[in-house]
Amino acid sequence: MNEVIAHSLFTDFDVDLFKSGKHYRLYEKFGSHITTVNGIKGTYFAVWAPTANQVSVIGDFNSWHDGEHKLNVRWDSSGIWEGFIPLVGKGDSYKYKIHSNNQGYISEKADPYARRYEHNPKTASIIWEDDYKWNDKKWLKTRKEYNALDAPYSVYEVHLGSWKRHATEDRFLSYVELADDLVNYVKEMNFTHVELMPIMEFPYDPSWGYQITGYFAPTSRFGYPDEFKLLVDKLHENGIGIILDWVPSHFPEDIHGLGYFDGSALYEHPDKQKGYHQDWKSLIFNYERNEVRSFLISNAIFWLDQFHADGLRVDAVASMLFLDYSREEGEWQPNIYGGNENLAVISLLKELNEEVYKSFPDVQTIAEESTAFPMVSKPTFMGGLGFGMKWMMGWMHDTLEYFSRDSIYRRYHQNEITFSLAYVFTENFMLPLSHDEVVYGKKSILGRMPGDEWQRFANLRLLYGYMFTHPGTKLLFMGGEFGQYDEWNFKKSLDWHLLEYEPHKKLNTFYKELNKFYRNTPSLFQKAFENDGFEWISYEDNVNSVISYIRKGNNPEDDVIVVCNFTPIVHDNYLVGVHRAGKLKEVLNSDAEKFGGSGVVNSRQISIKKAPWNGKKYSAQLKLPPLGITVLKLK
Known part of the structure; x- marks a missing residue:
């Protein structure tokens, strides 16, 4: 040879x-x-x-x-x-x-x-190279309009291996098949973006892709790299952005992977207190080593450059930031200043975001960060980490806790549903109902809802309506949009047959309409991260478990009033404060019959009276649906 x-x-x-x-x-x-x-x-x-x-x-x-x-x-x-x-x-x-x-x-x-x-x-x-000819020049030229912080941003989180399996053969759908089935469904549902759980090569299916051995290759499970490019291209052709989960926090010990690569701790930190993740039984990158930093930043750039990704959702940032993450006393050493922050990680993340936004100013980096670490989504020149957005884990936890309570007890826990508004503008928050919330005995989102079947679906519509009218961008894990009954199982397809049943089909219709309403309502996204984009009307009516607020955009004519009723009790003449004179027209009601509701809606225009209420100069009487949300436009 x-x-x-x-x-x-x-x-x-x-x-x-x-x-x-x-x-x-x-x-x-x-x-x-x-x-x-x-x-x-x-x-x-x-x-x-x-x-x-x-x-x-x-x-x-x-x-x-x-x-x-x-x-x-x-x-x-x-x-x-x-x-x-x-x-x-x-x-x-x-x-x-x-x-x-x-x-x-x-x-x-x-x-x-x-x-x-x-x-x-x-x-x-x-050994591989492809000669794929991209067709997304138009998308790349205009995607800043879709990815901007003042644009609607509704994300569908997908695990490719279990979103849908082949109808007659027990196998994954290929990238080519997904370029039809997935793209058409996401477009029909009016999502703006898809987020894929890790598609980089990984050896172990139960890791869901979060234990990566091939950082620069799409997994062969679904086809060739050029076929994955086709999937990206088709999403772009249909006006849909793609976000990739990216995992710089750890990697597995598989013998063929990065671990102990040349007979030394090359990619991992040699000190087990910094180089071994006890929870995940995996190795942690040596963020202090220059060559490893180049490897990681190059990998992030690779997916944006070679595969035209529109964003990266960075996994497990909290585990990277803190030296004592999931460690007991004596299992970690403080930094040179005596603190628990990993200074090398902080500098790496800043450098990463600076390079990403320098080379691709029209994409987004999104941090999955679950602590109160400050300024995660603030620019580096202000002292921040430089991410575009951060997952709002506190909102997710409090909201699901609140909704899991029987409505008769919600009056005692009003703070769980209102507290997020006290800190919502400290970061550029994304509201996530992610895969982590539908596994390991937590039940599906629908399964957490209390009451009989009608109430569970009404609660879920109310939850989604509250999420879409709350400041921040949105993310939902697959199956939640039609009310998957069972917990997510990565080994099998979602239960698409449920769409044959009216409650699930109508919930699916509601989510589709909710996405469309969100995209067509500037006051819900133009100031999603600005304090003057939100104004309380009332958060104090815990007796009735009702909250009301105003969402504002750039144009006062686009203001909408939102009222949420978290109990099954109908209020025929509920008084709500209004900040301007005129008339109110209901533009969305989760209790509409077409969504599976009971039909308690405000079908006519509502007069606004010059009668002070809730600290506002004007007021109006509304009909509040049971376990429902009503959104009204000022005219």
Whole structure:
């Protein structure tokens, strides 16, 4: 077989940037790249393994023999091994056979930068390049209008393996099939964005994709990388943005993965107190190592650059930020200032967001961060971490706790449904009803609702209406939009047959209309993160478990009044304060019969009287539906 030919894609400047943690396009250098050298077509390989004394490329092209294709180590102490192998190309499987200086340790590792991997349980990398021709130029040119912080932002969170399975064969839908089925459904439901749980290559299905071994490749479970690009393209063609879950917080110990890569703690922190996650039995990246920082930022940029993602939802940020996260006393060491913050992570996240928004100013980064760490979604020049948005975990917890209570007891817990408004404008919050809330015995969202069947569906419509009129962007996990009865099971499809039953079908209609109403009501999104976009009318009527408020946009003519009745008691003449003269017209009512409600609606225009109430100069008498929300437009 042909010998390895000395060849390099790295300039000295590339190496300097890599070693200083400032190279943000490493995927253009590391990995396997099909190229031509001396008139011969083949593949260039490059891998980082500074503790190795020999690195060979083994694969189906050399019968997996060690030593036949030895890479050359660079002279510059970068730890980069590289070389060109003639006549090796697209579709060939390979790994790196690494002989370590550390006690003779030998490992066979998948390529950390590979663009494709074998289908699990196989673990080899595959040389890959595609010539996919993108058709989303129009979307990319205009997506700032869809991704802006003053635009409607309603996200459908999806696990591709269990959203829907093939009708007659027990298998996943492919990226190509999803480009029809999923895209058409999301468009019909009027969502603005899809968020995919991790689609990077991972070995273990029960991890849902959060234990990644192939950071630069879409999982082979659903098809080829160019077929995933087709799915992205189809979403964009239909005016739908795509957000990818991204996991820089930890990685698994699988023998072919990043762990103990060259016989040393290369990607993980060598100190177990910083390098091992006790809850997830996984390894934590060494955020203090420059080369690892370059790897992580390059990976984030890769998905925005090569796959045209419109945003990244960064997983488990809290676990990264705090040295004592899920650790007892004596299991962690404070930083140089005596605090529990991981200073390396703070600087990394700032650097990440600065580079993302510099290169892609029209995307969003979204932090899943569950603590009170300050200024997560504030710009770095203000001292913030620089994220575009942050999940509002407090709202999610309090709201679900409140709604799970029987309505007769809600009067004693009014603060659970109003407290979020005391801090809602401290961050750019996204309101999540995510996959984490429908597993591990928590029940489905519908399953948490109290009462008989009618009340459960009414409660759920009320919950969704409250979420969409509350300041912030919106996220719902798949199945919630039609009232999945059972907890989410990653092993099987959602229960789509439920749409044959009227309560589920009408709930689905309500969510579709709610998305449409949200997108067409500027006061619900133009000032989603601004204090003057919200005004209380009353949060004090805990006796009746009723709250009312005003949502405001750029134009006062777009103001809407929202009233939520959290009990099944109908109020025929409920007095509500109004801030301006005119008339009120009901524009949304969750109790409408077409949504499965009882039909208690305000069908006529309502006169506003100059009679002070709730601290406002005017007032109006409304009919409040049972377990319902009514939204009224000032005319």
